[in-house]
Amino acid sequence: MKKLRVALVGLGFGREFVPIYLHHPDVESLTICDADADKVNTVGDKFLIDAARRTTDFQGILNSDEIDAVHLVTPIPLHAQQALAVLKAGKHCACTVPMATSIEELRAIVDAQRTSGKVYMGMETAVYTRRFLYAKDMLTKGEFGRIQFLRGAHYQDMENWPSYWLGLPPMHYATHAVAPILSLANTRAKSVHCSGSGVMRQELHAQYNNPFPIETAIFELESETSLAAEVTRSLFHTAHAYGELFNVYGETASFEWEQIEDEEPVVYRMPATAAQGRGKPITVEKVQVPYREDLLPPEIARFTRRGVYDASNPHLSFLQGGGHDGSHPHLIHEFVRSIVEERLPWSDAVTTANWNAPGICAHQSALKGGARVEIPRFDD
Ligand SMILES: NC(=O)c1ccc[n+]([C@@H]2O[C@H](COP(=O)([O-])OP(=O)(O)OC[C@H]3O[C@@H](n4cnc5c(N)ncnc54)[C@H](O)[C@@H]3O)[C@@H](O)[C@H]2O)c1
Numbered sequence: 001m002k003k004l005r006v007a008l009v010g011l012g013f014g015r016e017f018v019p020i021y022l023h024h025p026d027v028e029s030l031t032i033c034d035a036d037a038d039k040v041n042t043v044g045d046k047f048l049i050d051a052a053r054r055t056t057d058f059q060g061i062l063n064s065d066e067i068d069a070v071h072l073v074t075p076i077p078l079h080a081q082q083a084l085a086v087l088k089a090g091k092h093c094a095c096t097v098p099m100a101t102s103i104e105e106l107r108a109i110v111d112a113q114r115t116s117g118k119v120y121m122g123m124e125t126a127v128y129t130r131r132f133l134y135a136k137d138m139l140t141k142g143e144f145g146r147i148q149f150l151r152g153a154h155y156q157d158m159e160n161w162p163s164y165w166l167g168l169p170p171m172h173y174a175t176h177a178v179a180p181i182l183s184l185a186n187t188r189a190k191s192v193h194c195s196g197s198g199v200m201r202q203e204l205h206a207q208y209n210n211p212f213p214i215e216t217a218i219f220e221l222e223s224e225t226s227l228a229a230e231v232t233r234s235l236f237h238t239a240h241a242y243g244e245l246f247n248v249y250g251e252t253a254s255f256e257w258e259q260i261e262d263e264e265p266v267v268y269r270m271p272a273t274a275a276q277g278r279g280k281p282i283t284v285e286k287v288q289v290p291y292r293e294d295l296l297p298p299e300i301a302r303f304t305r306r307g308v309y310d311a312s313n314p315h316l317s318f319l320q321g322g323g324h325d326g327s328h329p330h331l332i333h334e335f336v337r338s339i340v341e342e343r344l345p346w347s348d349a350v351t352t353a354n355w356n357a358p359g360i361c362a363h364q365s366a367l368k369g370g371a372r373v374e375i376p377r378f379d380d
Contacts, residue, residue, distance in 0.1 A: 003028035004339060007061045007070045009082070011039045013096070014073030016323050018047050019309060020332045021071075023299045026340050029053060033061055046318070058082070062089040069339060071123070072096060075164050076173070080105035083120065087112040092119040094335045097175045099349075099356045103376060106353040106360075110378050113349040121335045121345040122352025126176040126244055127183050128334075129325035130304070131265055134289045135248055135255045138267075139184055144250025145272065147185055150221075150229040151247040152177030155240040167204035170215040170233035171366065174359030177231045178219075179347075180246040185227060188354040188377065189219040194362035195370045200236050210363070213237045217362040219375075231362070244324075264288060291326050296333055303329040353378040 004027050008014055011034040021030040031053040034040045044054045061067055062085055069092035072082050080100035086093040087109070099122050100106050113120040126132060138144060154177040158165045171194065182188060196212030205211050213236035221227040234240060245257035254268040264286040271280055293301035306322030321328070338345035347355070357375050365373040 004068045004336060005029045005031070005066055006336075007031040007033055007064075007067045008073065009033040009058060009061065009070060010073035010075075010096075011036075011043045012073070014071070015039075015043050015046075016320075016328055017071065017073070017332060018043060018049075019320055020300050020303050020329050022047060022049075023303075024332060024336055025297050025299050026336045029066075031055060031061065031067060033058060048316075062086065062091070067091060069094070069119070069335070071335070073123075075162060076101065076168070077164050080109060083109050084112050087116040087118055087120060090116060090118065092335075092339050094119075094121045094123050094331075096123045097125075097356075098173055098359070099175075099352045101172045101360065103357060103360055106356055106378065107376075110349045110353050119335070119339050119345055120349040120352070121338065122175075122347045122349075122355065123331050123335070124175055124179045124347050124352065124355065125324035125327040125331065126180050126246070127347065128327035128330035129180075129244075130289045130291055130327075131257060131325055132180050132183075132246070132327075133292050133295075133330075134265075134287070135180075135184060135246075138253060138255060139248075143253045143269075144248060144255075145252035146225075147227065147248060147250050149227070149249040150181035150185055151231070151249075152181045152229065153232045153243065153245045155232075155234045155238065155243050157238070157242075158235045163207075165235070167200070167207045167210055168235060169208055169210040169363040169366075170212060170235045171217065171231075171359040171362040172208075173235075174215075174217075174231060174233045174362065175355045176244040177233060177246065178358050179355040181229045181231070181248070182221070182355060182358075184246075184248050185221055185223070185229070187222045187227075189229070189358040189375050190222045191220045191372055191374050192358060192362045192365050193218050193370050193372055194365040196366040198234075198237060204236060212366060215362060215366050217358075217365070219358055219362075231358075233359075292330070296329050300329040300333065350378045 070086045071094040194217035197214040200213040214234040216232040247256045303321035304326035309320040310316035361373040
């Protein structure tokens with residue numbers, strides 16, 4: 001199988017992925033692209049990338065016969081149009097979250113992926129964190145018993161972020177809270193009731209016609225038995241530390257992400273057998289969550305943790321890796337291997353649309369005072 005020639009577009013957050021591609025055993029070359037030439041050269045110099053593989057020209061990447069796959073890490077309003085352009089150019093596409101901010105765009109990307117036959121992968125960090133991989137292992141071993149309820153939250157203050165963030169409907173960037181719970185419940189969300197909450201200063205209302213700094217939703221999940229999930233998202237005027245959390249409540253075990261970053265998550269366990277007295281005994285354990293280097297090729301496994309890039313070279317002796325709870329190398333590995341193995345990635349276009357549509361519909365519900373909104377399916 002030939003090695004891949006990848007282009008990485010958008011070098012803010014995107015620069016985190018440069019060393020992973022450079023070291024992945026199935027990647028032949030990496031071209032870096034940003035509209036800002038200074039960023040291209042700063043990142044290119046930092047990682048010793050040839051001048052021929054630095055560009056500011058996105059269209060040139062689409063036209064090039066020497067690029068097989070494009071990873072987009074550009075601003076939110078560009079995701080859908082750039083992903084469609086990549087697929088239409090006959091290239092594989094990875095795109096950071098969110099996939100899009102309207103149902104029509106989600107559907108267009110699902111259709112374009114099918115027509116092109118190329119890989120589309122939503123680069124959802126929240127389903128490759130080590131905490132998620134731990135909960136997934138618990139699920140595989142049957143430790144939760146029947147899942148009874150799920151909860152997700154993403155708190156982040158976006159003051160002074162780039163302009164496209166200002167006043168963004170909170171649920172338009174909800175996938176870090178939604179994707180883990182839908183993955184663990186192995187289903188999609190059918191309908192939603194969502195309320196806007198709090199007060200946001202007037203100047204932030206204008207860009208998206210959104211008055212809410214916080215949105216909180218109850219989703220009905222597709223399931224043979226009743227199953228609900230609650231998701232809360234805050235972006236402005238809310239005093240809470242950054243956190244992208246999910247909790248799973250099962251009949252025999254539950255997993256709760258810690259409230260304070262860098263503490264340990266908690267696992268509760270309850271016996272399946274009937275209680276003698278009032279209530280069953282519950283055990284509470286703070287768990288040490290392992291890094292899952294064992295799931296990765298050795299060349300990129302170290303990027304699950306933050307460490308010195310190359311201690312032997314003074315020019316390369318900077319800290320790198322460990323982003324989003326160790327998820328970054330897992331994402332790149334799945335994208336690359338899905339192309340090499342000619343299969344769908346785990347977070348393919350339909351799955352990613354199923355993780356994005358709930359937030360889009362939740363915001364519609366919030367604008368209608370919490371009315372029920374049906375969430376469309378994408379697998380038809
Ligand atoms: N956990 C996660 O999955 C996660 C975390 C952070 C950011 N993100 C997503 O990543 C994206 C980028 O985040 P950021 O903080 O780096 O944003 P940013 O706005 O700071 O940076 C975006 C970069 O894209 C470049 N760019 C803009 N238009 C371009 C074009 N047409 N062609 C090439 N380059 C272009 C800009 O010059 C800039 O360097 C956002 O959409 C955000 O949603 C995801």
